[in-house]
Amino acid sequence: MSTPDHHPILQFDPLSSAVDPTFWHALSRNKIEVYRLDDAARAITGYYAPYHAASGHQQRGAVSQLVVGAARLAVTAQSFDSEDDSNSRKGMNGGGGVVAPGVLYNTNTIEEFKKLDKSAVFAQVADRIWESITSGAAVADPTLLTRFILLTFADLKKYKFWYWFGFPALLPFAPVxxxxxxxxxxxxxxxxxxxxxxxxxxxxxxxxxxxxxxxxxxxxxxxxxxxxxxxxxxxxxxxxxxxxxxxxxxxxxxxxxxxxxxxxxxxxxxxxxxxxxxxxxxxxxxxxxxxxxxxxxxxxLPTPSTTPTTTPKCVGWEKNSMAKLSPRSADLGPLMDPRQLADTAV
Amino acid sequence: MTTFQSLFHSAREYLNPLLKSSKFKETGVLTPEEFVLAGDFLVYKCPTWSWASGDPAKRREYLPAEKQYLITRNVPCLQRVKEYGGAGEQDGGEMDVEGESGDSWIATHKNRQAKGDTEEGTIADMDEEEEVHLGSRDGVATVTSKLHAAHIGNDAPNSEEDAPPDGEIPDMADIPDMDEEDALGEGVEEVEDPAALPGHIPASKREPAGALASGNDKILRTRTYDVSITYDKYYQTPRVWLFGYDEHRRPLTATQIFEDISQDHAQKTVTIEPHPHEHVSMASIHPCKHANVMKKIIDRLLESDSGKELRVDQYLLLFLKFVASVLPTVEYDYTTSMDV
CATH class of the missing domain: 3.40.140.100 (Ubiquitin-like modifier-activating enzyme ATG7 C-terminal domain)
Known part of the structure; x- marks a missing residue:
């Protein structure tokens, strides 16, 4: 292998989830009107766009600092639309967006969320990505490379949502x-x-x-x-x-x-x-x-002598706000709950 | 579901006839067709903006199905208004407003101008509109205190007032949500991955300005806003809506949003109300004075260059200059060229 070791290992900027409030409303509506107690995996769509620098530098005292926002993958109400009716909410994903196929596991209770075999469902997504690479399906449809997973539990009484994104990345055969x-x-x-x-x-x-x-x-x-x-x-x-x-x-x-x-x-x-x-x-x-x-x-790219026959190891669970491998929570009660909103009426 | 004043407002909006002929130069108002023209121009000039269709159930017939409102996402907000301070707050600031040909004019004391409108104007011609408006102020105070209380109860401190002065944060074990998040993540482990760029650092390493240093200490994570513009049929003007996120992408409370609104407007002309096209409440700049302000901006522009023709499709670019005076630290762009 000709790789000189003095070259640094390439590091990749992880994706950060960006959940639009309209996504939580659509999930709540689907849970009540469509899914009910069915917690089967559902296909959803995520969106990302080329990084868009709207402001370059922030002047703080004598130091001009580069300001870089997170690399975001967004889900919105449109994420639930099938191909057929995606035009009905056109524009929700913003201009120049790229789609990423995702799989949603919405559990009925917080206990089920806790008990869900997260490593197993994550591995299933990794397998599908690997399969699309070895079969060549990803050549015809490269969006298959950015397949992601989302686990949710919606507390519909409190408009509180628990969620965890995974952006599976197959580990390289040797460091790039x-x-x-x-x-x-x-x-x-x-x-x-x-x-x-x-x-x-x-x-x-x-x-x-x-x-x-x-x-x-x-x-x-x-x-x-x-x-x-x-x-x-x-x-x-x-x-x-x-x-x-x-x-x-x-x-x-x-x-x-x-x-x-x-x-x-x-x-x-x-x-x-x-x-x-x-x-x-x-x-x-x-x-x-x-x-x-x-x-x-x-x-x-250090190339393996033989192509692995099984899915390489995979990483990519999103860390929470405390940089831990744990879900995040979003409390939309103050902005979605009819009772809490009614309380604010004069 | 909705507040009293917003119900009242939607009833009046329903009864109010559509504006048919252009009056924007005379009165600062727009027809729905002109809103669409101005929106198309904004999207063309500023590619960060796009049209949205919203929830089909909330569609307004007088606007095209796919052009119900305008939205731009993830707009950085680098610092709080009180930190911004300085000239902007002391004298109302000066903003260089560029005309289409590159000629510029100076809008001085924008904040004062708007403040004068809301305060003196309110007293001088108090009418039905203004009573509704005043009522909404009380509503905001209620929302504010309520959200603030809720916020302290169940989340990590993420506004400057909440953070203890020495920059430390309370033990996370004291905060129920954090415990729950940890418990829900049990059993998930990943192999070490030297190829992952170290991401966000815990909030305890908070930067003074409320922005977080990332792996590289020159790179900051900031608050962001999703900003949308709807057409308000009653006031016949655009209306601005804000949904904010903290450095960790958690929705901002009303209290936190008010930290990013100029003191002349916070809790006076900015209220929390249901978004007309989505099922979420958001902060909105009340549109009752928009036409007056726009009329003044248009008059100044025409005075400064009498030979100049002002087109109605430029309305939203001018409108955003006015909005900038209300949200001085929210850095959406008005620029027109793209590079890679």
């Missing part, structure tokens, strides 16, 4: 090391960056990047993963490099967001990639900050 991190503009020309921006809109959350190497032909195109053979295997530029990209919900200046993890496993397992250039696609409003936030990573 990072050779270089650079802002996108140090790697590509303004024209190429613009081509990247327009290209990403039409392709989706994970993509291939084809860059013409000739200086006088300053072009870049964004392609779907299904075009791997054309873009990479029959690449005539001769440098043999593989360049990929993903819609990155993280704004960390030196780290990619969590969704890249399973994508790297796909690259290794499916195409035996051992070195890759990755563009972490983010957006910035140019008048509020002078530094665009998209970054380009040069990575070495």
């Amino acid at each position: 090391r990072v050779r270089a991190v650079r802002p996108v503009r140090e790697v590509w020309s303004a024209r190429q960056v613009e081509a990247l921006r327009t290209g990403v809109r039409g392709v989706g959350p994970f993509f291939l990047v084809k860059v013409a190497s000739a200086d006088d032909d300053d072009t870049l195109s964004v392609r779907g993963l299904g075009e791997w053979d054309e873009v990479v295997r029959h690449d005539e530029s001769g440098d043999g490099g593989v360049t990929v990209g993903f819609v990155d919900p993280s704004g960390q200046p030196a780290h990619p967001g969590w969704p890249l993890r399973n994508f790297l496993i796909l690259l290794q397992t499916r195409w035996k990639v051992d070195a890759v250039r990755v563009v972490c696609y983010r957006e910035t409003l140019s008048s509020t900050t002078t530094t665009p936030t998209s970054i380009v990573l040069d990575l070495t």
Whole structure:
């Protein structure tokens, strides 16, 4: 293995759940009108977007500090809509959103929430992600790489909700090391960056990047993963490099967001990639900050000699506000409970 | 389900005829069609904003199904108003408001102007509207004290007043929710993962300004707001709604939200009411003075450059300048160009 050990291990910015209050209302309504006592797993949809830097720096005394928000995956009332009626609440996920398929386990009691074999249901999701990688289903539909799990218990009398998100990431076969991190503009020309921006809109959350190497032909195109053979295997530029990209919900200046993890496993397992250039696609409003936030990573991926036949170990439970592996709670009583609201009437 | 004044308001909204012809330059009000035009322009100019359809059961017929209201999410709010202090609060602040061509004008004493409207205006032409408005102030006080009490009882301290002065926090074992959260997480373990970037640090390492340092000490976690704009048929103006989250994405209480509202407006023109398109109550800036304020802003803009044509689709960009005076530390952008 050619990996020089002096290169640091790549660290990924974990996702943070963002639950819209409309999600809790829709869950409550579904529990009463549809699920009742049926606690079977339900398909839901999550949303994330390229990190969007609206404000670059905060001046505190003499020190200007970079302000970076969390990498968010959101669920809203629209998360319960099936494909057929998703248009009925169009726009809830905000502009430029990417969908992530999720599975919801809503228990009937707090005791059931406690007793639920969380490791088992988490492992089931990990198995499905691994299956989509080995079968190639994730090449056709890369959103399968960001499958997530959500456990909930809704105390409908108090409008109090217990919840726990898991964002399963298959562990790498050996640590991924990072050779270089650079802002996108140090790697590509303004024209190429613009081509990247327009290209990403039409392709989706994970993509291939084809860059013409000739200086006088300053072009870049964004392609779907299904075009791997054309873009990479029959690449005539001769440098043999593989360049990929993903819609990155993280704004960390030196780290990619969590969704890249399973994508790297796909690259290794499916195409035996051992070195890759990755563009972490983010957006910035140019008048509020002078530094665009998209970054380009040069990575070495230690490739296993044989592809594992079972699902690799998996991590990704969200930590709670005290940084512990525990659920979170949300008390919406003051804002949803008719009795509590009625109390405030004059 | 709803407060008395909001029920009353929705009844009046129902009875009030729709505004048909444009009057925005004369009176500062908008027709529903103009609201849609201005919303389309806002979404085009500021891609962080998008149209939402809301709950289909609460759809307003006079607006397109997919354009019921506007929303922008996760807007950072870096510091509390009292910390912001300084010029903004002392003299009402000066804001450079840019016109479409890049010509700018200065809106001075925005806060005072709005304050004058709410206080003097209220006394001078006290009428039915204003009585309702005053009533709602009492409602807010009730909500505030109620939420504040509830908040102390069952959650970790997360407003500055609650935090003990030395920055320490009480033993988490004393807080029932934390115990329950821990108990519910029992049995879940994960292998060590050196590839996970260390995330949030516990609240005990709180930064003075209420923002949390992350793995990198230059990176801060902040309060955020979801801001939405609805069309108020009675007042014929846009109306702003706020839903806030703390540094750990827990919903903010009314008391905490008022920390982010300029002192001229907190608990006077900002109330907690049911959102017209969703099943949640939120903080809202009462729209009774919006038309007056918008009329003044429009007049100033036209005076400063008499040759300039003001288009109605620019209304919401101007409206957000006014909203900025109410929410001085909430950093939504008005910018128009995108970079990567």
